[in-house]
Amino acid sequence: MVETAAPRVLVVDDDDNLREVMTLILEQGGFQVKSAWDVNSALGLIGCQTFDVLISDLHMPSAGDGLTVVGAMRHSNPKAVTIIFSAYPEMKEAAAAILAQTDDIIVKPEAIGDLVRLIREKLEKGKTAPRVLASVATILEESSQTTIENWLSRVLRDDLVITVRLEDSLRTAHLPQLIRDLVFRLRNPQPLGSRALISSAAAEHGVARRVQGYTAAMMVEESRMLQVSIFQTLQNNLNRVNFSLVLVGVMEIADEVDSQLAQAMTSYVAQSKVDALPITA
Template identity: 70%
Template sequence: MTEKTKTRLLLVDDDPTLRQTISLILEHGGFEVRCAENVNEAIKLIGSETFDVLVSDLHMPNNGDGLTVVSAMRHANPKAVTIIFSAHPEMKAAAAAILAQTDDVLVKPAAVGNLVALIRDKLKTGPALARILTSIATILEEETQATIEDWLARVKADRIVLSIDLNKAKRAAHLPQLFADLVFRLRNPLPLGSRAHISPAAAEHGLLRREQGYTAAMMVEESRMLQVSIFQTLENNLHRVNFSLVLKAVMAIADEVDSQLAQAMTAYVAESKIDAEPVLA
């Protein structure tokens, strides 16, 4: 095998000793190896060079780092074989999400000895067919009602918020429009630092919550629980999303929900001030 025909492989691992060991094994197996010690280095190499294989650690130091690298490789080199290494054998909980985006998952260091044979086998069969990944906006659109039900369950467990006696329909009346605004925001992203869109529905919600007897603290707590429910929905659907887009989406979600809370609170406080003014004869 000449230098020109060697299979090009990108190895990503933040452990220098293991990275050197695996690199030597792979080079001895006939691969041309390029190394990166973190996600940023890996993405730079993926953007500037072409690779046939990716072998990446899963945790560097964050749990999803390896999947971010896999997503970048899938986008830049869709024909590349991608293999994830993990130091943790308890992979069952994350297996669906991981296998949705990579060709195989190995537990290190025990599997290192089989790595060369595995790569050769994967190269013969080719990478797994590209999975159909769903946008986070679509997931939230499809799971709106389920997320609202999750939120209602959290509210039901909060005795302070529950002290305001409302049926489910009235308590969650603002949420369909909020989710519609959120989906629109995700599909029409704003530049970082931009003000969120004005939502008349958010102001109306603030006025309604005041009429219903909510305190400002109750409104803040409901908003906090809503974010938890939204992120729970995303966690339940990790196997359907592109990991490289998750961080931006989470930032947009948090900003939109907080913005709508701020608009609701502004209307709430303004109405309170009007009511507090003395009545002139």
């Protein structure tokens, strides 16, 4: 009879005592255990070894660190059972998005004694169909119309911006191309802070806003609300976003929106010189 190798478990927690206790419990339960004390050490192990199970703290020390580890495990070991645990009991009630990324969430330390049973149950059931996670670019592309509608609803509630009366189609005319530019940037990342790609649409938008009677402050406020609407779109899609890519994506979005605003403002100022009107702050 061929012996089945003991399942390999990776435990990730920055609490040395708790990590050692979990390692001991799991080894006594018949598992092979490796442990990591932070995200970087966990990513190093995931990159060079294969695991059947991941058990990770959610906060190490930053909120969501555990989801970064889960994302890496999903990529490198897609068949692995992944379990997140947290010191906060309310996480059970607020875990819908997290459970979309992982197989279970438990509260420590009360549930630590049930680890062996929980893992064996998960392994016996086998992996369900892999969750299809989407990139930030894909979510933004698929939800572009929803994002635009969210932005427009914010703008129409802003007492300053709506002093310029425009049809909705004119107010939102620049957004489809801007979102396409964002998606392109996310799929073809540039070093943050590098010289922005020239956007003729951004320049045209600056001229249009000048002609329409916008002030510079209105343009800045619209840009701010656009970032809020984009981040709301990501928030609404937490159940499918790839958490390991979210932080980089958010920084790329902020950088690109700011770059396009700068280009629009440049053409806005240039247009003000052409029409010989003062620049209105």
